Amino acid sequence: MKSAVVVFPGINRERDMMLALESITGVKPVSVWHTETELPKVDLVVVPGGFSYGDYLRCGAIAARSPIMQDIRAKAAKGLKVLGVCNGFQIITEAGLLPGALVRNKDLRFVCREVKLTVENNQTFFTNRMKKGAVVSCPVAHGEGNYICDTETLKRLEGENRVVFRYTHGTNPNGALNDIAGIMNEAGTVIGMMPHPENMIEPLHGKTDCRPLFESLLAA
Amino acid sequence: MKAKIKVTLKNGVLDPQGKAIEGALGHLGFGGVGEVRQGKYFEIELAETDTAKAKEQVKAMCDKLIANTVIENYDIELA
Numbered sequence: 001m002k003s004a005v006v007v008f009p010g011i012n013r014e015r016d017m018m019l020a021l022e023s024i025t026g027v028k029p030v031s032v033w034h035t036e037t038e039l040p041k042v043d044l045v046v047v048p049g050g051f052s053y054g055d056y057l058r059c060g061a062i063a064a065r066s067p068i069m070q071d072i073r074a075k076a077a078k079g080l081k082v083l084g085v086c087n088g089f090q091i092i093t094e095a096g097l098l099p100g101a102l103v104r105n106k107d108l109r110f111v112c113r114e115v116k117l118t119v120e121n122n123q124t125f126f127t128n129r130m131k132k133g134a135v136v137s138c139p140v141a142h143g144e145g146n147y148i149c150d151t152e153t154l155k156r157l158e159g160e161n162r163v164v165f166r167y168t169h170g171t172n173p174n175g176a177l178n179d180i181a182g183i184m185n186e187a188g189t190v191i192g193m194m195p196h197p198e199n200m201i202e203p204l205h206g207k208t209d210c211r212p213l214f215e216s217l218l219a220a
Numbered sequence: 221m222k223a224k225i226k227v228t229l230k231n232g233v234l235d236p237q238g239k240a241i242e243g244a245l246g247h248l249g250f251g252g253v254g255e256v257r258q259g260k261y262f263e264i265e266l267a268e269t270d271t272a273k274a275k276e277q278v279k280a281m282c283d284k285l286i287a288n289t290v291i292e293n294y295d296i297e298l299a
Contacts, residue, residue: 107236
C-alpha cells in the first residue's frame with residue numbers, strides 16, 4: 001500500500017499522518033510539496049490537517065487551487081483513493097472532490113478535545129476493519145468543522161450511505177448537519193473527515209481506538 | 221479598471237459571526253437591531269478596459285476562487 005502525503009505551507013499534521021501510515025502499513029509514505037504538478041505512483045493520497053495558507057480567504061480555499069491539486073483531482077476522477085483529514089477535508093471539499101462545505105463552528109469556538117465517532121459505513125477503504133455502528137474515541141481540533149450542504153445533497157448522502165462517520169449523540173463539537181463527521185464521494189474512493197484518527201493510534205496517545213482505520217488500508 | 225466584489229453568505233446559511241456581532245451591538249445598547257449578516261469585500265485592479273470582458277473575467281474569478289458558491293453569493297461592481 002503506497003501512499004503520498006501532500007504538504008502545503010501552514011500544514012502541521014503531516015508528520016503525525018506519515019508516522020501513522022508508516023507504522024501501520026509498513027511502507028513509508030512519500031511527501032509531496034504543493035507546487036509539484038504530478039503525484040508519484042501511489043494507491044492513496046492523504047491531505048493532512050493544519051492551517052494551509054493561514055486559512056486565508058476560506059479554510060482550504062487557496063490550497064485547493066494549488067498545482068498538485070489539479071493532478072489529484074484528475075487522478076481522483078479515475079479512481080485514486082483520497083483521504084482528507086481536518087484541513088485536508090476542507091481542502092478536498094473546496095476542490096470539489098466532496099459536496100457541501102465546512103463553515104465556522106456553530107458556537108464560534110475552536111474545539112480541541114476528544115469526541116466519540118460512530119462508524120456509519122464499514123464498507124470503505126478506511127473503515128473495513130470496523131464493525132458498523134462501532135464507537136471510537138478520536139480527537140478533534142478545528143474552528144471550522146461545521147458541515148453543511150443543501151437539502152438535496154443531504155438526502156443523497158444519507159440515502160446512499162455516504163456518511164462514513166457521525167459524532168456519537170451528544171458529542172457534536174461544531175453544529176454539523178446530522179452530526180456528520182466524515183463523508184465519502186459517490187464512488188467511495190474519496191473520504192473526508194474532521195477528526196484526527198492519526199492522533200489516536202499509539203498507547204502514548206492515551207488510546208489506540210483509531211488503529212483499525214489505518215489497518216483497513218491494508219485490505220483496501 | 222477596478223472590480224469591487226461583495227461576497228455574502230446565502231440565505232439559510234448559518235452565520236455565527238453575524239450572530240455574535242448582533243449580540244455585541246445589543247450589549248452596547250443599540251436598540252432595534254435585527255439580524256446581522258457578515259460578508260467580505262474585495263477590490264481587484266484589472267488591466268482590461270472593456271467592461272463586458274472585465275465582468276466576464278471577474279465572474280470567472282468569483283466562481284473559481286473568490287466565492288464558494290455552495291454557501292456564498294457574490295455581487296460585482298466595475299468602476
